[in-house]
Amino acid sequence: GQNIDQPTEMTATEGAIVQINCTYQTSGFNGLFWYQQHAGEAPTFLSYNVLDGLEEKGRFSSFLSRSKGYSYLLLKELQMKDSASYLCAVVYNQGGKLIFGQGTELSVKP
Amino acid sequence: DAGITQSPRYKITETGRQVTLMCHQTWSHSYMFWYRQDLGHGLRLIYYSAAADITDKGEVPDGYVVSRSKTENFPLTLESATRSQTSVYFCASLLEPGLSAEQFFGPGTRLTVL
Numbered sequence: 001g002q003n004i005d006q007p008t009e010m011t012a013t014e015g016a017i018v019q020i021n022c023t024y025q026t027s028g029f030n031g032l033f034w035y036q037q038h039a040g041e042a043p044t045f046l047s048y049n050v051l052d053g054l055e056e057k058g059r060f061s062s063f064l065s066r067s068k069g070y071s072y073l074l075l076k077e078l079q080m081k082d083s084a085s086y087l088c089a090v091v092y093n094q095g096g097k098l099i100f101g102q103g104t105e106l107s108v109k110p
Numbered sequence: 111d112a113g114i115t116q117s118p119r120y121k122i123t124e125t126g127r128q129v130t131l132m133c134h135q136t137w138s139h140s141y142m143f144w145y146r147q148d149l150g151h152g153l154r155l156i157y158y159s160a161a162a163d164i165t166d167k168g169e170v171p172d173g174y175v176v177s178r179s180k181t182e183n184f185p186l187t188l189e190s191a192t193r194s195q196t197s198v199y200f201c202a203s204l205l206e207p208g209l210s211a212e213q214f215f216g217p218g219t220r221l222t223v224l
Contacts, residue, residue, distance in 0.1 A: 031211055033212075041217070042216060043153070043200070044215070045213075045214075087153065091211065098143075098213060099169075100152045100154070102151065103153075
């Protein structure tokens, strides 16, 4: 299989920085996504990494190391509205199929 | 600009009944996907389609049937619903893997099988 592992839940404080890690099997890797999902809603796209390095987009950044099978999502200046589930998903081989991790439930406290 | 829609949004049915969940997208995206989302399992791919009349199995296809006679529609049918198929179902679409990697998700259908 193509196990994608991420922590089940995390808690952080408003205004702080949090890093959500994701590890995956490297064979056939063809890109990695991060999605945000609020309770009762559909996932929404945050980032896409296909090359090594850091991609920054406002308060959110995503990092990828293909050789290590590792990615993280970095959220800065946390806001209460950032409380959500964060889904790591990997494209293996061709065809656009995504394999998702179980998601990390982030709770932001005042 | 409707994007990607699903119907119904909520459905309650009984074991053994046939249920069809609808998915419609207005972007003429080539690829469409069906996922189910359950606590402890995240999103799992049921079936996907690369184009009209082309479908393929995902991770958990048993008990489901799909068709894609038109590019914009991708219905998912549970031929004989079971309680284990109680879940939230998401449809998604993708323009082309090489052109744009982002999948766009519909709002979801919450299905309960009694």
